[in-house]
Amino acid sequence: MSLKVFNTFTRTKEPFETLEPGKVRMYVCGVTVYDRCHIGHARAYVAFDVILRYLRWRGYDVTYVRNFTDVDDKIIRRSNEAGVPVTELTDTFIAAFHEDMAALGVGRADVEPRVTEHMPEIISMVQTIIDRGHGYEASGDVYFDISSFPGYLKLSGRKLDDMQAGASERVDPQEPQKRHPMDFALWKAAKPGEPAWDSPWGPGRPGWHIECSAMSSKYLGEVFDMHGGGMDLIFPHHENERAQSWAATGKEFVRTWVHNGFVNVDSEKMSKSLGNFFAIRDVIARFHPESLRYFLLTTHYRSPINFTDSAVGEAENRVEYLYETIQTACDYLARTPAQADEPEVEAARERFVLTMDDDFNTAAALALVADTSRRLNDVLMMKGKAPDKAVGVATALRILQNLGAVLGLCGQEPAVILAGIRDCKLLRNGLDRGLIETLVADRVAARVAKDFVRADVLRGELSGMGVVLMDGPEGTRWKIA
RNA sequence: GGCGCCAUAGCCAAGUGGUAAGGCAGAGGUCUGCAAAACCUCCACCGUCGGUCCGACUCCGACUGGCGCCUCCA
Helix, strand or coil: CCCEECCCCCEEEEECCCCEEEEEEEEEEEEEECCCCCCCHEEEEEEEEHHHHHHCCCEEEEEEECEEECHHHHHHHHHHHHCCCHHHHHHHHHHHHHHHHHHCCCCCCCCCHHHHHHHHHHHHHHHHHHHCCCEEEECCEEEEEEHCCCCCCCCCCHHHHHHHHHHCCCCCCCCCCCCCCEEEEEECCCCCCCCCECCCCEEEEECHHHHHHHHHHHHHHHCEEEHHHHHHHHHHHHHHHHHHHHHCCEEEEECEEEEEEEEEEEEEECCCCCCCEEEEEHHHHHHHHHHHHHHHHCCCCCEEECCCCHHHHHHHHHHHHHHHHHHHHHHHHCCCCCCCHHHHHHHHHHHHHHHHHHHHHHHHHHHHHHHHHHHHHHHHCCCCCCCCCCHHHHHHHHHHHHHHHHCCCCCHHHHHHHHHHHHHHHHHHHCHHHHCCCCHHHHHHHHHHCHHHHHHHHHHHHHHHHEEEEEEEEEEEECCC
């Protein structure tokens, strides 16, 4: 039984072997903080959150680093447009990032380094790269000399000739001081009015890629176990990081490269440049955050996932079902306490490990969640005082909560989540809760009076609004279909 | 143009060289004043064409159809 992870570098699923037994050092590229996060970010950070949770649950001691890029062309432009200082802008969006992630159940990393707070490390690494003959200064800029690294493009699997052929058609040489068109900036000389830091090459700021090389090595060492991010970062970002780190240390700095697939909208890539993106906060205003999280886990992390309202709505119905099940089980156990059957819990754990060990297969893991919750309801339906019932409920509930803890699902207070989902559905359907509750109360009164004709009329009326009624021994509950 | 990914039931989505998880929808049941919820049962031979193999949906090749990267991007 061993964990297998798809490594972008080798393009194969391989046994995950850590540098140091039992310890994982992982780095995931964070966001550039100039705007609100979209659901593509949600996908990436939920995916790595599950990977992190699973590794820890499986017993690894994990150090997780996820950075913030807080100096960059887009940030500067946005800052100028808005007339807001850069630091104020970046602080705002870092706070927004944390809010969005917290809503999605994505925790903080152990270290969340900001580029602007690591200038000495960055400058030092650039200098080392120059000293070792892999970078050169040209009028205040510093470039990486790709011809000095034989392994360049090995991560992304491209060929230099092809890259040039493709690029030359639309990219005109704006940086004539570069020795090779593909050379990339390690350090950019400051233009007037731009944020700048002093350096041996004059005032300037870091190129995009160097920050991750510098900060990852600071917190995780020159070589570490896992480096992740979205597929779009493979080239050029990660390719260049790899080149820089190699140039600075002579070592292959990442053991396993992990990349998540995109979120598509209408089967096309969602991106800022296409303008078809959805901000996380806009989505979770309409759908419960856990619904979005569930939705993101229904597809394997490396495959593209297509975002649609109906798909998230379906996920929401599943989340609702799970919490209703949990609530019923908790209510039952409150009346009839029982201990879970440990061997069965352990057997479920093994099935889960088998599933998740296969490159973090959350989609398959959700099938285990479905099986468990179905069984839990099945046991809950058992009549009378079947001796095994309480144990069965306790066992299935434990299993469900165990799986949920790793996936980041099923961990909230059921009543709170269910109310939240109901409110989302009311909002989406433009329904008024007060009106519904009045009608429901009227119908309850009619039922008590055995006026079933009137009760059915009211049921029909509510049904037309999308309200589903559930008459039970403890009264009538309702929810939105 | 270069590189790469994907193609599984009405929809979404796992997966294995030896006759295909799960979810939604649908059909039939149990339950219910009627319902709903819940549970039970049923519901696919895996894009096309070749090849390898005792045997392929799973391996190889071709084709067709989607998509992505090569430019900031999770």
